[in-house]
Amino acid sequence: MTTRILTAIVxxxxxxxxxxxxxxxxxxLFVLITALCLWEFIGMTLVTQNPxxxxxxxxxxxxxxxxxxxxxxxxxxxxxxxxxIFLKKATILSIPLVFLIFIRELFANTKEPFTNLAHLFxxxxxxxxxxxxxxxxxIEGDTYLPNTVFGILLLTWANDSGAYLIGSKIGKTxxxxxxxxxxTWEGSIGGAITTIAAGFLLSLVFSxxxxxxWLIIAGLTAIFGxxxxxxxxMLKRSKGVKDSGSFLPGHGGFLxxxxxxxxxxxFVAAFLLYIRG
Numbered sequence: 594m595t596t597r598i599l600t601a602i603v604x605x606x607x608x609x610x611x612x613x614x615x616x617x618x619x620x621x622l623f624v625l626i627t628a629l630c631l632w633e634f635i636g637m638t639l640v641t642q643n644p645x646x647x648x649x650x651x652x653x654x655x656x657x658x659x660x661x662x663x664x665x666x667x668x669x670x671x672x673x674x675x676x677x678i679f680l681k682k683a684t685i686l687s688i689p690l691v692f693l694i695f696i697r698e699l700f701a702n703t704k705e706p707f708t709n710l711a712h713l714f715x716x717x718x719x720x721x722x723x724x725x726x727x728x729x730x731x732i733e734g735d736t737y738l739p740n741t742v743f744g745i746l747l748l749t750w751a752n753d754s755g756a757y758l759i760g761s762k763i764g765k766t767x768x769x770x771x772x773x774x775x776x777t778w779e780g781s782i783g784g785a786i787t788t789i790a791a792g793f794l795l796s797l798v799f800s801x802x803x804x805x806x807w808l809i810i811a812g813l814t815a816i817f818g819x820x821x822x823x824x825x826x827m828l829k830r831s832k833g834v835k836d837s838g839s840f841l842p843g844h845g846g847f848l849x850x851x852x853x854x855x856x857x858x859x860f861v862a863a864f865l866l867y868i869r870g
């Protein structure tokens with residue numbers, strides 16, 4: 594229990610420091626989170642009879658998956674003299690790098706080469722692209738919006754906590770027993786109510802988004818956060834593992850902590866970026 598509490602304290606401190614330390618810590622924080630989630634994801638999905646290949650795949654897949662976040666971060670930080678030329682050149686140079694994994698697989702002598710290729714590409718779409726969209730949400734023009742990012746995180750955790758607390762008390766009707774036998778409809782509904790209430794409270798504290806926006810964000814979080822949690826449960830069940838990793842003692846891995854958030858971000862980002870025009 595002590596380890597679990599200490600891990601939670603350090604985790605929250607690092608998250609708050611990254612979010613409220615400014616633009617560079619924000620981008621750096623989510624580049625790191627993306628890399629750690631990818632590391633765990635690739636480790637779970639690899640199909641190789643040679644254990645020596647595992648680290649090579651993890652490094653390659655992590656670099657590939659984190660590239661969209663790094664490129665987006667550099668672009669939004671305004672580091673390049675001409676951001677549009679930078680995006681063009683970065684994209685052009687990234688494509689050959691991605692295709693190098695085919696050459697790597699050619700010489701790896703693995704049992705299911707195209708399964709590994711598919712998983713490496715999936716890491717980009719499942720983890721890398723959502724996190725790059727988060728950078729776009731967090732930086733609007735020259736304005737940094739830490740409260741919006743923090744609010745999405747809080748709503749995700751509110752949904753998860755509300756579903757767990759209410760489900761453990763009154764949950765009786767299985768939600769998706771094939772994937773997660775312990776999740777119930779009562780818990781999911783309780784989590785949704787908790788999340789909507791949290792969205793209302795956030796509108797009173799954080800003025801970066803209107804009440805309407807916070808409620809829409811909360812609704813999207815309640816729906817897709819629960820689905821994101823089920824998606825990772827499906828992944829872990831298919832691979833026969835309890836946790837995605839052990840980076841967070843007493844809490845499992847980073848993907849365990851951010852599975853719902855990763856799945857929420859594309860939908861919330863699409864909404865916020867669309868209304869920005």
